[in-house]
């Protein structure tokens with residue numbers, strides 16, 4: 001009897017886990033959606049002055065890649081015309097025109113959002129040409145030392161080359177390469193030549209460091225392909241860069257980040273600021289760009305005006321779960337099955353304190369009215385209708401008085417579930433009649449408590465975000481509800497009710 | 506700690522409400538059969554087919570229109586009971602014990618008029634007392650005069666015997682004795698006493714009052730244990746037949762003893778409460794499991810089932 005339900009619940013839990021894992025590992029979603037993501041405000045400014053004729057300024061800009069999103073871009077061009085070019089190696093902003101005598105300020109602003117790139121891998125690069133060398137012997141010498149290395153796997157090849165670069169003492173003296181090269185070429189050319197000879201794709205990268213601060217020159221480093229990713233190395237090849245994640249590449253093909261023709265640029269500066277962006281924005285920017293299946297079916301794709309509703313709606317089942325627990329495991333009664341959940345929803349309009357007061361007030365006034373109506377001996381449905389009218393009249397009066405005395409909050413009743421409240425009055429009356437005022441008050445307190453907790457749950461930004469990003473969590477809520485539905489054990493309240501059976505006597 | 510407490514209840518064979526609902530009510534009581542017990546008119550009709558006595562049905566009032574004739578309907582009935590066909594928990598029941606032409610006296614000596622009665626009946630019709638608030642019918646039936654046996658331990662009202670029948674086997678029984686607290690009503694949660702009955706002999710054993718074990722009636726001061734329930738065997742056969750009659754596998758049968766007619770079936774209940782366990786100081790679950798564990802073919806006739814229950818429970 002129990003098996004199918006338990007299996008179904010188990011299935012739902014597993015499905016949730018699979019979807020969660022897929023989103024976290026496959027799509028790179030944050031494990032804790034509410035943990036603060038990295039966001040940077042990127043600013044570039046420069047002062048450009050023409051030599052007389054037209055000036056062309058080309059500036060490498062950050063580009064999107066897995067785990068990195070660029071939004072809110074803005075270009076300031078003064079009197080120059082501006083164009084954005086997209087090339088294989090990156091994006092370039094190009095300003096063209098003639099500046100005035102005092103030059104022009106050009107600027108670029110963008111918001112950069114970062115997070116784990118998920119399983120998306122950079123694609124394998126192709127081997128580039130040798131860096132420009134003056135004669136063939138140099139290339140031959142390089143090939144000679146790297147001869148044996150070609151048998152090693154890529155990471156070890158890189159490591160060995162770095163060791164050669166770092167420690168001149170360990171080099172076999174017969175190697176002529178360094179004798180030829182040192183002093184005549186830059187360290188980076190040496191390094192690139194060796195990498196090329198060892199068939200390791202490598203490149204010179206210019207960019208900036210994503211840490212709070214201002215720099216006037218871009219940073220240059222070298223990246224070598226280790227078969228999986230690009231490994232960052234300092235320009236002299238003396239060390240590997242451990243904080244590569246904080247580096248933002250601007251050009252990767254050795255071209256300069258800033259290039260001017262027909263003019264001069266001064267005062268270039270890159271200004272990086274850490275930003276606190278709303279969690280919603282952060283996730284929205286990521287998900288609404290992705291073409292992965294689950295991302296295309298994400299709730300973030302709903303029109304924003306409906307998203308608000310779903311944020312709350314997705315949490316309502318937790319309230320219901322709470323009631324399941326309260327009733328079937330603890331054994332604490334509430335008025336009506338989902339009345340507390342509806343109350344909690346209405347608290348969103350009224351606020352908690354006023355909401356709870358309404359609840360108490362309505363029950364009190366309603367009970368008095370109900371006692372009086374009892375004498376009139378009205379039939380059920382008309383009697384409830386009279387109560388409903390009465391309650392609404394009371395609220396209207398309250399709102400009018402509130403307005404007079406400037407109490408805004410008493411007007412904000414929203415669409416409180418008045419009908420449900422009226423039914424609660426009826427239930428309260430019956431419980432008082434049949435079980436006494438104590439039980440009735442207990443039940444009211446229980447209902448208010450559940451409404452309160454449910455309100456806290458549905459108001460939690462963190463939970464809203466979590467369920468919005470991972471709506472599959474609802475499946476596991478359903479699973480828990482199913483499990484409670486098949487919980488045939490004792491309720492906690494029964495420990496008390498049947499306490500006679502627990503004494504050894 | 507809690508786990509240990511649960512274990513103790515389990516060892517005592519106590520039936521919890523979740524277990525009752527999921528494993529017994531949901532499994533053995535198909536929803537479609539509920540009307541047979543929730544509607545007392547249908548119950549009466551069925552009982553008649555099976556030769557089980559019920560309070561004599563004088564009238565069923567089904568709509569407001571027929572209330573015009575209330576006066577003529579009641580013309581030659583001296584004592585009667587007005588109750589909702591689908592009521593529960595004793596609400597909406599008026600017991601009329603005496604009358605003159607236009608004035609009626611309830612059993613608790615309250616004077617009511619014909620007008621009051623017709624108001625009350627229209628309340629019933631509107632569904633105030635019915636389980637789901639649906640429109641209801643009103644029943645006018647004969648008044649039961651309780652047998653004298655329990656008079657020493659009853660404060661007003663009519664005591665009734667509740668027997669739980671599982672798959673046609675009576676498994677547990679108690680007699681509910683009204684007290685001053687319970688206002689003459691035989692509902693335990695209103696403060697009536699519940700005295701467990703030994704199935705084999707029909708004698709009361711222990712009793713509970715407001716979930717405490719008691720030995721004497723709080724109002725009359727007489728002992729409540731060791732009383733012999735009269736017509737015990739007849740009661741067991743009425744109870745046993747209730748399963749054949751309704752098809753419900755887990756059912757509470759309420760029987761009252763009329764001074765003149767003997768045991769009379771008052772009502773059937775598809776969701777009988779669990780307090781009977783306290784009255785008997787014995788767990789229901791254990792007995793239900795005993796029934797399930799009994800060898801096949803042993804429960805072929807009602808007689809065999811009763812005999813088995815008397816012997817084994």
Ligand SMILES: Nc1ncnc2c1ncn2[C@@H]1O[C@H](COP(=O)(O)OP(=O)(O)O)[C@@H](O)[C@H]1O
Pocket residue numbers: 560586588592593594595596598600646647648649650662663664665689690691692759771772
């Ligand atoms: N015909 C009757 N004569 C005397 N008392 C009655 C009669 N019908 C009901 N009662 C009293 O009312 C109580 C509840 O009646 P019952 O038919 O069981 O209705 P309910 O479904 O509301 O429990 C009984 O326990 C008994 O005390």
Ligand SMILES: [Mg+2]
Pocket residue numbers: 594595759772
């Ligand atoms: Mg009853």
